[in-house]
Amino acid sequence: MKPEQFGADARRTANEVAGDGGLAALAQLTETISALEWRRTEIIGELRRGGRASWEEIGRACGMTRQGATRRWSQQVQASSFGAAAGAYHRGRPGYPLSSVEWLVPRRARRVLDLGAGTGQYTKLLVEAGLRVIAVEPSEQLRKRLYEAVPKAEVREGRAERIPLEDGSVDTVIVAQAWHWVDPALAVPEVARVLVPGGTLSLVWNVRDLAEPWVADLDGILHQHSRHAIDTRPSIGEPFGQPERMEIRWSQAMTRAELLDMVASRSYVITLPEAARAVLLADVDKLLDSHPDLKGREEIALPYITRCTRVRLD
Structure with missing residues (x-):
């Protein structure tokens, strides 16, 4: 122009x-x-x-x-989009297995950055592990929930491409369920900047285990309008070394309402037009009422695979 x-x-x-x-x-x-x-x-x-x-x-x-x-x-x-569904996000998003913290955070680490912290699902685990945690989140609505959920964390506004911390100020950077949203060309050097020499960047995702038949049916409903493929085994590149990987299989106990909140808090559901979103949620309701593994249950065990990656700053 x-x-x-x-x-x-x-x-x-x-x-x-x-x-x-x-x-x-x-x-x-x-x-x-x-x-x-x-x-x-x-x-x-x-x-x-x-x-x-x-x-x-x-x-x-x-x-x-x-x-x-x-x-x-x-x-x-x-x-x-997540701020528009902050309540559902906080109620419906699953936690993470404690063993992931033990693997993702080196024993020597004391000061940890939870980048893209959301409403604090992973932040809480880090605080409970006795770490000094800085939680950075761009959404104001999610930060409000984060303040309330994890008051011992230091909460700041920011994003991966522009981290509001000084050079060499943290031992480990954790990114839980968020690395697929960042621009790696900008985020990788920013993460390297705020890490101490030899520090660790750790990425973690919860992925629904589609080996369970009803979970595969749920996945089909969720992605009838859109399928956002997530690379849960990303390559990071310089100045970081070769990635190490680990998977943990576990399940999250959820009520029916919590499972519906989990569905409603997915970005591809939030951004649907209202009429399409209502149809999708009605289809999930129908699945919960009709599937033999689900109907009549007050509590549902949703199986997950937690995929972890860690890389060390060279």
């Missing part, structure tokens, strides 16, 4: 932020652009969740095609 095509208000705002130019102005412009882009993603998410705009309309408003808008924002909209 040529400068003369910008609106007068946009040019005026840019000039006010930039002032007389120079490196300080460039840094300020960069901060402002990041904030504006974050807000634009929020607005797009609100439009999509409310079914108030198609991707074609959003693309037109942003000066691009429908395909371009979808490629650019569909994953970001899902990543930023």
